[in-house]
Amino acid sequence: MMDTYLFFGLVLFYLIGAVSSVLLNKKDRVCAFISFISAAVASVFGIVFSLSVISGDTFVLALPGTSFLQFGIFVDALSAFFILVISIAVFAVSIYSIGYVREYFGKKNIGYLGFLYNIFILSMILVVTASNAVMFLIVWELMSVISYLLVVYEHEKPETRKAGFTYIVMTHIGTGFIILSFLIFAGASGNFNFETFRAAGTVMPSLLRDMAFIFALIGFGAKAGIVPLHIWLPYAHPAAPSNVSALMSGVMIKTAIFMLIRVIFDFLGAGSAWWGYLVLAVGTLSAIIGILYAVVEPDIKRMLAFSSIENVGIILIGIGASMIFFEGGRPVLAAIAAIAALYHLLNHSVFKGLLFMGAGSIIFSTHTKNIEKLGGLIKKMPVSSVLILVGVLSISALPPFSGFVSEWLTFQSLLLGFNFNTFTMIVLSISAAVLALTGALAAFCFLKTFGIGFLALPRSEHAEHATEANTPMLLGMGLFAILSILLGILPFYILPALDKVTRTFIGTSAFSESFSLSSFGTIVLPAKISMSTPLLLVLMFILLLVPFLLLYNTKKSRAIYETWGCGQPVSTARNEYTAHAFSKPVEMWFKNLYRPARQTEATYSASPFLKESFRFESRIEQAFEQYIYNPVVGFVMAKSRRVKVVQTGSIHAYLSYIFGTLVILFMFVIAGGS
């Protein structure tokens, strides 16, 4: 009963937020406050509700409907986990938004943003709780359309409109495949309730099962941003306002992961062995391709979007490994791998939310998202920079921060596959090697971003005049920074909860002789493999004594001087290393992928030794767009032009089409009826 109130409270506050935004849209300040505060209140309901479901029973709520089309809410521990992920993100992002939208005061309609924001979150909540395929598709579509409207919020920029278009096309291709997948289930089960999908999924002929799996992987994969269906993501996520980007990258793409888990484990019962290998391969590919494009990307928000592709890849590596183990009859190992995946999912929603908010703060105070124009922000934005540094350390998987725990678990779950056959061993170790490369490149990428963006001297007027973000923004980021640290050092609170979640679709607890927790929050695996981030943190603090003992008792005198420039006084921003130069080694290493094109142009005065001006331009190729999408788009456009013949624009022609269609349909009905 309690749960019902909580759930209605959650829905109610999102609706209040949405409606009051519309009513108050003339008063920017009040409107922003009311709309985001009610979203934050709703998210608190969401957090309490999901925790209560995870620790208690499944929550089911039937809405009125027919036996064929029974709408309803179904929240098991898995759904609740995703509500939790969404709600945590929403809470921090909403507080941040109160400060962030001041950017738009007087320029844009805040009521419109607040309305979309609340409905967007509500649609995500409904996506992970729908109990019926038709209802799911409606809310899924709602989520897609609302997020499209949010992406094109700053529609006066042409690149935003293009990003929105790419997004809406790709997401609908995805929805098409989802519908196909659901129709297969519905055909086998006779109706659209997920409950019956569960029963039908395991008894369908294997060809249908394979097809349902592939369609679901493509459909939800397009939303999750897996390679090669990712091309919309690096355009759409950066185009949206930063608070929305934080939600899109942090949680929206996770709803697709949620449905993948639902379909694969819950409906289909994990299926054939090659499914797992396929998901693992897709995950590995997404991880490496995502980070490779992130490393060379100068736009900080696009870089973060590419990194989301990478992180979805890491999550899918865990899920793929889990599928392989599950199919191989080792549910305990499957549970460990699934826990690793969900842990990373939770971590990613936190640190990616933090980093997107950080990017938003940078844009808020410098009005640029080009990293080459930043620099020196650590002095102008001291608090923000510390918070962002926490996010950077977490996403770079450095101990004892959150990313480290989940990556460590992912590596260990890949190692656990060594109890399997030769093929699995080789596949998993290749995947691990690629994952290691991905991790190292992620560290490279975020080191570059922080080092170039925040350290040394400002590279432009914009960065020169940067100021600290306002209080609500700092609060929002601060919450996530603290959470990033807690997720790193308190795995012993999180793992048992995650275990409850994975038990819903794997059926077995991971806690066994091959996985346990012991004192100091140590995670213990077989053969004495263990790791304890809290202890590592404590050791680090104790060991701080060593440098302090070394530095103690020595005179503290420090001369401030110019940076060394071979004897020349060169302490200007022009002498700094650029982000492009920093990532150049990686660009050279993977030049077959990037195919960098460079253009230089110099004008000379008097002699060819005296350059008057110099222009340098370098860009890399987006291979997937160039070689996969552009040909397809070209083909479709050419064919569409042919079809255009029937679109005369004359009302008489259209009336005759309608008449013709009606006649054919009548004939069809009559023929079918007899």
Next chain:
Amino acid sequence: MISQIVLVLLQLLVIIALAPLLSGIIKKIKAFFQVRKGPSIFQPYYDIAKLLQKDSVVSKNVSWLFHAAPIISLVAVLTAGLLIPIFITELPFGFAGDLIAVVYLFALARFFIALASLDAGSSFGGMGGSREMFVASLVEPALMLSIFAIALNVGSTNLSYISQTVSAMGINAVSPYQILAFVALFIIAIAETGRIPVDNPATHLELTMIHEAMILEYSGKQLAIVELGAMIKQLLVFSLLANIFFPWGIASGLSASAVIIALLVYFAKLVVLGAVMAMVETSTAKWRLFRLPELLSISLMFSFLALVSFIIVKGG
């Protein structure tokens, strides 16, 4: 309890005390191969002692991060030192992290030094930081594969467990896959410790340096901390090589005699590894930065072969 604390302190002391000596010994052996007299093996101690007495000159562009980085980096390396068996397999804090955690602690140390390299706004620093992170990215896949090869052979990534198991196996531990994994990890060790052909620790030509370019802006006490951190990391990488692949002689229990023997054996192993490293450094020239992917591909291949040969020998 007391003995555990003593053990931890002893291990810390050994690590900190031996690290400069190892550097000195390698320099001396290198000098021998190059028919030079070379500085005393205690020179690194004198250097650090002197640096600790000196005042710092700090760039006016830097932030707090520049000052914090050496300390965080040293602490990360020392924490890794508590997870690696040096002279005894029973580490009190051995359960706090495995080989993968050690790799990530090294990454933490590197991350902060590389961040600090960008803080002064010098091109050299950026160059060094970029290259350091580049080499680290090259190393990582090979490193992870060789960790997997070792884990496959021994069954664990816990370093104490690995040392114990290999030590107990005696001479039987020598196998094709173990040798292949050793070669792979040795190449990685060259890169991790910044030695020729990856980086030249003796160079002071800005355009060719990696590690030295990164720390160019450090001076005085801070430089002492950075240098000490680098030396300790080198010692730990050598210890990993020694105690994963030939841990024989390492103490398994807490008896004074075993510990003393283990310390002597450990020192001998370090000298041998140092000599091999010096030979490699003397007989090769530094490679161009963009040829390094080839070197590390070789390492990657070795670790992959180690995996495959294990599967062939053991039949999967």
